[in-house]
Amino acid sequence: MGFKVPECVETDAWGPPVDSVDADRALTYAPFTRSDKFGRAADWNMTGYAKYAGNRYNAGQGGVSTVFNFFANDEEDSFSLVDNTPAPRQRYGARGKFQNRNFQRRNWNQATVEGGDMGKGAERERARQQRMQSKKQQQWNTWAHNRNRETVTYSGSVDIRPDWDVAEQINLVQLTKLQAQTLPPHEELVQCGALGVFDKTYDRVTPKLDRDLQKSKKKSYNPTTSDDPVMATLMEKNAGTVYATDAMVSAVMCAARSVYGWDLIVTKKDGVLVMDKRPEGSFDLLTVSETAQDPITDDKENINGVHKLSEESTACNFDYAQQVLTEECENFGADADPFGTGDANAAKVGYRYRKWDVGGGVVLVSRHELNGVTDSKGAKALLSIKTLNEFDSKIAGVDYRKQIETQRGAVIATELKNNANKLAKWTCEALLAGADQLKLGFVSRTHPKDPNNHAIVNTQTYKPKDFAQQINLTEGNMWGVFKSVVDMCMKMEDGKYLLVKDANKPILRTYVVGADDFNDDYASEPIERKD
Numbered sequence: 331m332g333f334k335v336p337e338c339v340e341t342d343a344w345g346p347p348v349d350s351v352d353a354d355r356a357l358t359y360a361p362f363t364r365s366d367k368f369g370r371a372a373d374w375n376m377t378g379y380a381k382y383a384g385n386r387y388n389a390g391q392g393g394v395s396t397v398f399n400f401f402a403n404d405e406e407d408s409f410s411l412v413d414n415t416p417a418p419r420q421r422y423g424a425r426g427k428f429q430n431r432n433f434q435r436r437n438w439n440q441a442t443v444e445g446g447d448m449g450k451g452a453e454r455e456r457a458r459q460q461r462m463q464s465k466k467q468q469q470w471n472t473w474a475h476n477r478n479r480e481t482v483t484y485s486g487s488v489d490i491r492p493d494w495d496v497a498e499q500i501n502l503v504q505l506t507k508l509q510a511q512t513l514p515p516h517e518e519l520v521q522c523g524a525l526g527v528f529d530k531t532y533d534r535v536t537p538k539l540d541r542d543l544q545k546s547k548k549k550s551y552n553p554t555t556s557d558d559p560v561m562a563t564l565m566e567k568n569a570g571t572v573y574a575t576d577a578m579v580s581a582v583m584c585a586a587r588s589v590y591g592w593d594l595i596v597t598k599k600d601g602v603l604v605m606d607k608r609p610e611g612s613f614d615l616l617t618v619s620e621t622a623q624d625p626i627t628d629d630k631e632n633i634n635g636v637h638k639l640s641e642e643s644t645a646c647n648f649d650y651a652q653q654v655l656t657e658e659c660e661n662f663g664a665d666a667d668p669f670g671t672g673d674a675n676a677a678k679v680g681y682r683y684r685k686w687d688v689g690g691g692v693v694l695v696s697r698h699e700l701n702g703v704t705d706s707k708g709a710k711a712l713l714s715i716k717t718l719n720e721f722d723s724k725i726a727g728v729d730y731r732k733q734i735e736t737q738r739g740a741v742i743a744t745e746l747k748n749n750a751n752k753l754a755k756w757t758c759e760a761l762l763a764g765a766d767q768l769k770l771g772f773v774s775r776t777h778p779k780d781p782n783n784h785a786i787v788n789t790q791t792y793k794p795k796d797f798a799q800q801i802n803l804t805e806g807n808m809w810g811v812f813k814s815v816v817d818m819c820m821k822m823e824d825g826k827y828l829l830v831k832d833a834n835k836p837i838l839r840t841y842v843v844g845a846d847d848f849n850d851d852y853a854s855e856p857i858e859r860k861d
Contacts, residue, residue: 482625484636484833487591487612494841497827498818502586502836508810512689516764519569519695520560520683522663526655528704528713528769532789537731543773543784545645546652548677551669552614554606556597558697560668560683565604570685570695572816574605577614579696580758582815583808587751589620590636591833595848596840599824601691603816608828608848615640616647618719619726622748626725633781634721642781643719650717650771650786651701652677660703680712682763688813692820698763711766714794716756718745719784720774730774734788741772742790746801754803760794761805768792 535541555561555573565573578594592613595606607613618639619626629635633642655678662680680700687693701715723729728744746753760768772788775781798804819827819840828841 482628484590484628486830486833487593488608488828488830490830490841491843494828494843497822497840497842499837499839500815500818502588502831502838505586505811505814506807508814509804509806510688510809510813513805514686514688514809517685517687518682519564519685520663520668521681522560522665522668522683523661523680523700524666524678525660525662525680525700525703525712526652526678527658527660528702528715529654529656530704532654532771532786533791535786535789537734537787540785540787542776543646543649543786544653546649546677547675548648548652549673549675550648550677551671551673553669554609555604555697556606559670560681561695561697564683564695565602570693571601572603572605572692572694574694574696576696576698576759576762577755578605578607579694579762579812580755581613583758583812584751584754584803585811585815585831585838586836587621587754588831589751590617591831593828593830595843596819596827596829597825598819598822598827601820603819605829610848612640614644616643617749617752618643618721619748620752621750622726624725633779634725638781639721642721643717646719646773646784647717648677650773651715653786654715654769654771654789655702662700684762688809688816690813690817692813692816694812696762698759700763700765702769704767706766712764713767713769714756714760714763714765715769715771717771717773718749720772721781722775722778724778730772730787734772738790750801753801757794757798757801757803758808761798761808765794768794768797 532541555575555578558575561573564570581588581592581594593608593611594613595608597604597606617636626639627635628637630637632638659678667676668681680703682698682700683695684698685693685695699714700712702713704711704713720726720728720730726744726748728741730741733741757768768791770790770792771786772790773784774787776783776785792800815829815838819829822840826843826845826847828843828847830839830841831837832839
């Protein structure tokens with residue numbers, strides 16, 4: 331049969347004219363306007379209609395003619411739409427797996443207990459629960475302890491007079507990120523003094539085979555920069571623009587790690603800086619538990635207070651350094667008595683005077699100490715000998731006698747936490763002096779309440795560079811901090827200043843003092859031991 335094309339009538343209106351088409355014989359059409367959307371004539375795949383219903387291309391049925399859309403009749407029981415609702419997905423994740431694992435463990439443990447067989451699995455579960463409960467209790471105790479801990483206000487190293495004006499100040503927090511662009515090379519100027527030979531039997535000391543720490547009868551001569559005859563000769567030769575000792579340089583380099591207060595006298599004249607320690611000051615005293623979490627009391631009469639512990643630690647450090655040396659002695663230069671004391675009972679110390687061109691017109695000339703010498707792999711190794719002392723294991727959180735052999739790493743980690751500044755300064759001094767080895771002696775009180783009698787329980791040896799990496803001390807930061815502080819002092823006018831580390835804030839201030847302040851002939855007298 332042929333298909334007869336319907337007659338098309340031209341018209342200006344939308345759709346066929348009403349008077350030219352028989353409505354009963356005409357094809358069904360959907361009335362539409364310009365804004366209407368075309369509907370589908372037939373949808374053979376009913377799942378597709380439901381699948382794409384409601385998206386942005388076919389959101390609802392607004393404006394769409396439904397003449398050609400097909401819907402199932404209620405009376406057609408043999409036909410039904412396919413349910414394409416997505417099935418609920420099983421939730422997988424860290425928490426779900428953890429809960430599922432705990433659920434299985436609880437079921438297994440319950441079945442084990444009900445069956446009358448505890449087994450190793452149930453014992454492990456019980457131990458795990460006890461550990462979790464103990465950990466929560468420990469966290470609670472720590473939080474409660476920190477909350478109830480009293481803040482200790484430390485007294486300053488010097489009483490600030492009202493007539494002293496602040497010239498400059500630096501926030502020490504800013505110094506932690508400073509880095510020198512290049513590490514300055516050193517130049518050897520003078521080498522003098524004498525060195526004792528290390529007694530290697532002290533390397534084998536243990537808590538069970540400890541040795542009593544003997545009070546040394548030697549005398550320590552440690553003149554300040556201005557009273558050093560060798561340094562005076564170098565000043566006359568204009569060897570540098572900054573003059574100091576190793577203890578002063580390390581205190582400045584590690585200032586950001588310090589908590590307690592300290593001070594130095596800085597004299598500037600004609601573009602030259604000279605650093606000196608205050609005669610009646612406590613700059614030479616070592617600190618104990620300076621950076622510990624639990625602060626030490628500032629009571630001057632308490633044997634476990636800041637002042638008494640500093641005196642005890644300084645005495646132990648000197649006694650240990652002299653006791654571990656034999657009677658054999660080696661000259662470290664042409665002049666065995668560089669300070670001209672003429673005292674045969676003076677402690678044997680080697681001195682190196684070195685020059686460092688830091689850059690920007692800053693040329694450092696400093697004196698560095700070495701405490702001994704030993705044979706190491708057929709060569710002589712220069713030693714820097716220091717001492718860590720334990721005053722009360724309950725306060726310090728470490729017991730040398732119980733842990734020094736089996737948990738050596740834990741002991742060092744605790745000391746790094748409690749004495750971060752002191753260990754950093756010792757490492758800094760060893761690096762600047764060119765020491766080959768850093769000897770750390772561990773000294774403990776014979777009784778926690780007796781600060782006068784001690785025992786050597788162990789000795790450990792480190793390479794200064796390796797130990798510096800362990801405590802996160804970089805030479806770039808050391809020189810960056812030093813140059814920053816020196817540049818601050820160089821901006822000031824000629825005069826006499828006092829560089830003070832605040833005892834309770836991370837701030838380094840410079841005060842303008844009088845020219846006659848702190849004048850005392852202190853360095854000419856030796857430091858004698860107090861029995």
